[in-house]
Amino acid sequence: MTTDLANRSTDNSPTQRDYTASQLLAVSASRVLEEGQIVFAGIGITLLAATLAQRTHAPGLTILFEGGVIGPFIVPGELPPSTNEQRCTRRANMLVPITDVLLLLQRGYVDIGFMGGAQIDRYGNLNSSFIGDPENPKTRLPGTGGGNDIASLSEIIVAMKHQKRRFVEKVDFVTSPGFLSGGSSRADSGLPFGGVKKVVTDLAILGFDEKTRQMRVDALQPGVTAEEVQDNTAFDLIVPEGVKVAPPPTEKELAILSDLDPERLYTA
């Protein structure tokens, strides 16, 4: 349950290319994954990203589902609707209790966790608990699930839609720790490992400055300007000079996504 409800990118890409924003997110996220990694996947776009990586550059990548599933393989057209139903166990290598699959994070077996969130701030902290004052919230969100565990114990990739109301100066509540208040504050809080590796949006691929841990534009999505990214972000982004443009999704990548999700339930 690490994909946030509010994070349904189903509208069209702002660039009006031959792919949707959701496909772009899936492709961009898949490219961050590396061969041999063990990846905690959510449903939808993040699962598509992990499976796409398996079918392109990372055939030995392993997927974990929070419901207690190790090494499932996705049957095209049968993407599971959650991470803890029997459909998640298709062609799995092993089933374990939930606590034990989460303990793989603590034991150091998980390379990447996929996360979403209603809000993210300049230090990559994620909020999926409260909009407004937690004591008297405007909206009570569904909560962390395993998100806090994943973000505390492994590197994470955040995949979400790039909107000013989501990219906020300071999250209303730190559900899942990013780099907290930057610098060494994360390690100082008892979290010596992990952190936000990349934030993948429909506008950019973002990383974090190694020292200050502030969010930085690593690459622009095709057809997007640095100004557009900043305009859709409520805090000042670091934009290196001459920031590159990410290569657009290839035909092969889009074909695989179409094969996996032929009815475009998750990539419309």
Add this chain to the structure above:
Amino acid sequence: MTTDLANRSTDNSPTQRDYTASQLLAVSASRVLEEGQIVFAGIGITLLAATLAQRTHAPGLTILFEGGVIGPFIVPGELPPSTNEQRCTRRANMLVPITDVLLLLQRGYVDIGFMGGAQIDRYGNLNSSFIGDPENPKTRLPGTGGGNDIASLSEIIVAMKHQKRRFVEKVDFVTSPGFLSGGSSRADSGLPFGGVKKVVTDLAILGFDEKTRQMRVDALQPGVTAEEVQDNTAFDLIVPEGVKVAPPPTEKELAILSDLDPERLYTA
């Protein structure tokens, strides 16, 4: 592995009745057990005692084996030779990892554990680790196995042969805690539950004074005098006035033991 090696009572009863010392121990131990109890059994005499109780007054008694077995039932003539081989799983209700069967002790599910030992002292402390100085032992014994866990966390019944070299003033090493130095010392050491319920020997059934926690003769085995018991004990026993004599094994009890162990491998 809670039955001590040195505790093989295979010789004849000193009373020269129609039963052996081993049969007497098994019968006496079985009578201490109560309906509905969950009992950690070792092999041999203690397993016979638990099974005998099931077939007489305690049909709903449950046996646990340290190897990770819950609710096995003994097939006559096929007593397992240890508590962690496949023969222990005959007709079992459930198999669990060793750590989890031992954790049942900590969780409070175990009513009685059966123990042996090379030495026992007036407070019921048991030694199955070292004879002589532990730093320079005369004999290194096989060690605690689950004995320490059982004695720390549940009430125990000790079944052993009554000899002066075994019933010592002070054990050379406390492998499994009895009442430590008596009084409240056991609880004071972090062990608020359990303790030695009975010591069953071929000479007597022994308990412990509720206040001082010193060993006391509760009943004499048939044909045994209080003097004989004291003569075979290296410390002063409490012998209440008018101490009773335990009823001898009944024909029914002996018949069940013969049925369970027809070749007298454990009751010779």
Add this chain to the structure above:
Amino acid sequence: MTVVPYAQLRERTRQRDCSLHEKVISLEEAANIVNDGDHVAVGGCTVSRTPIAMIWALVRARKQGLTLSRSITSNEGDIAYVSGISDHIMTSWFSQGIVWGISKMMRAYTETGRARFEEWSHMAMGLRYRAGAMGVPFMPMRAMMGSDIVGLVDNAQEMECPFTGERLLLVPALNPDVALIHVQRCDRYGNAQIDGLQFMDLDIAMAANKVILTTERIVSNEQIRRAPDHTKIPFFAVEAVVEAPYGCAPHECYGTYEPFFEHMDMYAQISATKGEEGVKEYLDEFYYGPKNWTEYLERVGLQEMLDATRRGRSVYDD
């Protein structure tokens, strides 16, 4: 919710009848085992192996003041709030399910302060049950530190590890008064076998003071003993066994039936469009109205049942 002291934990266990005895009773009788104010742990996860039949029985018995705890809470949490059986749910995530959006009832009750949703990380919930199952007052863990979650929970303590000097969070044991667990099969004594996803049910069962098992079917003890390494819950932890076919409907039971998606959509629609009144009507129709569990299933509908069953069994088709 404070940690149950060890003396109390042991005493509660000691008072129970742990003998090998038959314990099959009805849903209604099983509801009597739960007392107002109890901490009730709910097995399964989200829409999987949820003990709906037992929750149905608790709602009909008009229980009050229950604290519910669960790995992840789906719309049985809505039902608990709106029916009034609980105003305090401890869990890591609470909404019907990702595909149905944020729970309107969860929002309505928690944003107005009428009920509490006490949020712990998923692993913390698991380790709290595990500590309870092991008979220790806490488990050490390495998550939740640094976040704001830890400031809103009842009880968690940081410590410095005496072996390594590392910072650790100690999460307190949960020992529920009662656990509700639904299984594919068990015998009349309560030896339960669970196929597929186990979720946190093994730890919950061992942590709880009493377990109420609902089961798709009751099998012979001989069948259990033919595969003792498939038994997941030992009989002595179990207080009562209730045969409740389709006891998770409209949720799923691994290998037996998938979720009843049309019914779940219908519920989501009602709660979203008609709000609390809609859910009360739903309760009248499906919870208070039926004479018995079979009539509940009739109202859910045979067509949906057959469809969910076909999908559920398909996991064994390969």
Add this chain to the structure above:
Amino acid sequence: MTVVPYAQLRERTRQRDCSLHEKVISLEEAANIVNDGDHVAVGGCTVSRTPIAMIWALVRARKQGLTLSRSITSNEGDIAYVSGISDHIMTSWFSQGIVWGISKMMRAYTETGRARFEEWSHMAMGLRYRAGAMGVPFMPMRAMMGSDIVGLVDNAQEMECPFTGERLLLVPALNPDVALIHVQRCDRYGNAQIDGLQFMDLDIAMAANKVILTTERIVSNEQIRRAPDHTKIPFFAVEAVVEAPYGCAPHECYGTYEPFFEHMDMYAQISATKGEEGVKEYLDEFYYGPKNWTEYLERVGLQEMLDATRRGRSVYDD
């Protein structure tokens, strides 16, 4: 043996190749994975599912300075002392088995100070592996306090519980460098299924830095996936897979063969009557002498193998 700091534990795991890849090698190659001085955890318990073939390979490779740990140690501990591969064994009980009396080799080596038998309670051993498997530096427990055992072990700490004020013993995590585990079947990636008694093998596998699996047979990944809830060790924890039929002989492998009792009696007789020299002759005959594992089995003898197999399979006869 001190607790592995978390940074080191994570770094070791990070350096491994956890991808889904084939990893079948020979016994001899597998022995190269073990370095002199390593902490090697031995799976199984007493005479059950002991990874004899791997120990045989380590003896032949003349490893030195290993610390061995195990739930309960049988005569593979004698072999380890006398062959010189280990002079430090951490375990809860050490002798060939109750029916064979006290181990003469254990006595000969420990009473003279030539080797150490570090004694922990059985549950403590289990919780130490479990802590290692969970990635925490200790587990709290409620036994071993008050006894003399705690005074002779390397490292255990009492604490007062911050939630309840109760006294607890914290036992330090074990994260073995290598675990040797024998299973009934696994695939070429290392997904292992274990029938019957599990002992501490699941925790040992997850606690260790590297797992060497020996297996009665290698099956297809498809077969593993047909029963994923029977898989007990995930492939990514496994460094190497070695097919070693009768890899526990003369010990037992659940459902496959019982102990080779005549051979075990013979060993007990030799060590009791001829002492260390007798065991050295045994090593020459069965460990150093055979060209390969098959010749070892030939020397153990076909008649015993058939008899042990008949008894072993009988668990499924009912």
